[in-house]
Every structure is written in structure tokens, then in C-alpha cells.
Amino acid sequence: xxxxxxxxxxxxxxxxxxxxxxxxxxxxxxxxxxxxxxxxxxxxxxxxxxxxxxxxxxxxxxxxxxxxxxxxxxxxxxxxxxxxxxxxxxxxxxxxxxxxxxxxxxxxxxxxxxxxxxxxxxxxxxxxxxxxxxxxxxxxxxxxxxxxxxxxxxxxxxxxxxxxxxxxxxxxxxxxxxxxxxxxxxxxxxxxxxxxxxxxxxxxxxxxxxxxxxxxxxxxxxxxxxxxxxxxxxxxxxxxxxxxxxxxxxxxxxxxxxxxxxxx
Numbered sequence: 031x032x033x034x035x036x037x038x039x040x041x042x043x044x045x046x047x048x049x050x051x052x053x054x055x056x057x058x059x060x061x062x063x064x065x066x067x068x069x070x071x072x073x074x075x076x077x078x079x080x081x082x083x084x085x086x087x088x089x090x091x092x093x094x095x096x097x098x099x100x101x102x103x104x105x106x107x108x109x110x111x112x113x114x115x116x117x118x119x120x121x122x123x124x125x126x127x128x129x130x131x132x133x134x135x136x137x138x139x140x141x142x143x144x145x146x147x148x149x150x151x152x153x154x155x156x157x158x159x160x161x162x163x164x165x166x167x168x169x170x171x172x173x174x175x176x177x178x179x180x181x182x183x184x185x186x187x188x189x190x191x192x193x194x195x196x197x198x199x200x201x202x203x204x205x206x207x208x209x210x211x212x213x214x215x216x217x218x219x220x221x222x223x224x225x226x227x228x229x230x231x232x233x234x235x236x237x238x239x240x241x242x243x244x245x246x247x248x249x250x251x252x253x254x255x256x257x258x259x260x261x262x263x264x265x266x267x268x269x270x271x272x273x274x275x276x277x278x279x280x281x282x283x284x285x286x287x288x289x290x291x292x293x294x
Contacts, residue, residue, distance in 0.1 A: 152197055152234075155206030155277035159197045162237045163272045164244070168253075169228035171261030178227065178262065180213035183220075186231065187211065189249030193240050195233035199274040201225040206277035221278060228263075237268030 151157040166186070170177050187205055190198050198205045203220040205211075210221065217224050233240055244250045244266070257264040 149196075155197070155204045155209070158204075158274060158276045159234055160271065160273035161234050162268070162270045163195070163197075163232060163234035164237055164240045164266055164268050165272060166231040166233075167228060167263070167265045168231070169263040171263070177260050178218075178229070180211050180218060183211050183218070183229065183231075185249050186253065189244060189247045190231070190233040190240070192247055193233075193235075193243040193250075195235045195240060197232075197234040197274045199232045201230055202275065204275050204277040209277060232272050232274055234272060234274060237270070241266060241268055 148157070152159045168178065168186075183200060187198055187200065200211065200220045203209070203223060203225065205220075210219070212219050218226060233244075245254075253262075253264050256262050
């Protein structure tokens with residue numbers, strides 16, 4: 031069965047359908063309040079928002095204004111601290127300069143020769159010395175090599191001190207209060223430096239008195255006997271011009287144990 035509608039009727043029906051659905055369903059809702067009242071509510075709400083924003087801006091401005099004095103005080107305090115440090119540094123520089131001048135004065139006063147001080151330096155091997163004294167030349171014999179031990183040289187040096195020597199050196203090594211004469215692995219060492227025969231011992235002091243007094247000591251008589259018994263050469267002679275160097279300072283230091291903290 032054919033449709034009796036014509037193309038004109040179908041076009042008319044399509045236009046009516048578009049017209050009916052052109053607006054959203056919300057436009058057909060009937061409002062119960064007048065249009066003017068809704069607009070007035072929106073105006074009030076906008077004013078409230080603007081008022082709140084203005085309040086926040088005012089609070090921020092007040093807070094910034096109140097924080098400014100604190101920042102100014104901190105800045106002033108910092109400036110005052112810097113000025114105080116500069117003043118303190120200037121005073122310390124003045125004090126340091128005064129101390130430097132005092133040190134220079136003390137050095138200048140030390141440069142003045144003090145006989146007692148110089149004698150003390152010689153006795154402690156702190157300075158080199160020259161003058162009269164005796165020289166001992168000792169060598170081992172061919173029959174009995176290595177017959178001279180460290181204790182022999184130790185007793186010899188002590189005998190010279192006992193006889194009145196003011197300064198002693200063994201093969202050019204100055205003997206001081208921290209010196210050592212030791213044999214290690216068959217090598218004789220003086221102040222930790224190896225030395226070997228022939229040994230030259232220099233003792234400063236009155237040459238005549240030193241030679242006489244040393245010959246009368248037990249050590250002197252022992253070496254006289256050894257020179258005949260062990261074929262050890264032992265020669266002693268006085269001199270007016272002998273010289274000894276100062277004892278080394280960088281290698282002769284006092285070492286001592288330290289307690290560990292916390293241990294009893």
C-alpha cells in the first residue's frame with residue numbers, strides 16, 4: 031500500500047519537528063520568581079566578593095607596613111655589628127703592631143752578646159764553638175777488627191766531660207743532651223748518622239788541663255791499656271784552634287707517651 035503523503039507534506043513535518051526541539055528543556059521551565067529579583071541577588075553576591083577581596087588587600091598592606099620597622103631594625107643591627115667588628119679589628123691590628131715592635135726590641139736585645147748566655151748555648155750544644163782543646167784519634171787494629179763498641183765511645187765521651195770538656199764531637203757529630211752513640215747491625219751511629227773508624231774525638235776546653243785530667247781518669251787509663259793490649263791506636267794531642275758544629279735540632283727531639291683519653 032503506497033504512502034498518500036506528498037513531498038511537500040514531509041518537508042512541512044520536518045520543519046515542525048525542528049521548531050519543536052530548537053530550545054533546551056530548561057527554557058520551558060516556568061519561573062516562580064520575578065526576573066528582577068534574581069538579578070538583584072547576583073549584584074549583592076558580586077559586591078560581597080569585591081568587598082572580601084578589598085579586605086584581603088587591606089590586610090596585606092597593613093601587614094607589610096607593620097613588617098617594615100622590623101626589617102629596618104634588623105638592617106640597623108647588622109650595620110652596627112659590622113661597624114663594631116671593624117673597630118675591634120682595627121684595635122687588634124694596633125695591638126699586633128705593638129707586639130711586633132716589642133718582639134723586634136727583644137731580638138735586638140738578644141743580639142747583644144751575653145757571655146753567660148753564650149756559654150750556656152755551648153754547653154747545651156745549641157751553637158757551634160771553636161777554641162783550644164784536645165783531639166783524640168782512635169783506630170782499630172788489623173788483628174782484631176770491630177773491637178771498638180758503642181759503649182767504648184760512650185765511656186770515652188763521658189770521661190772527657192768528667193775531665194772538664196765544654197764541647198765534644200765524634201767524627202764531626204756534636205754531642206748534646208739528646209745525642210746518642212749506638213751500634214746497630216754492626217754500624218756505629220752518632221746522632222743516628224753512621225760513622226766508622228778511624229774515630230776523631232774533639233773536646234774543647236783548656237788543652238793542658240784536659241789532657242792531664244783525662245789521662246788520670248779511669249777511662250783514660252783503660253784506653254792507654256787497650257792501645258797496648260788490643261793493638262788499638264790511641265793518640266791524644268792539644269790544639270789552640272779546634273771547632274765543633276751545633277747539634278742537629280730537627281732530628282733530636284724528646285718523645286714521650288701520652289695517655290689515651292677515657293682510659294684510667
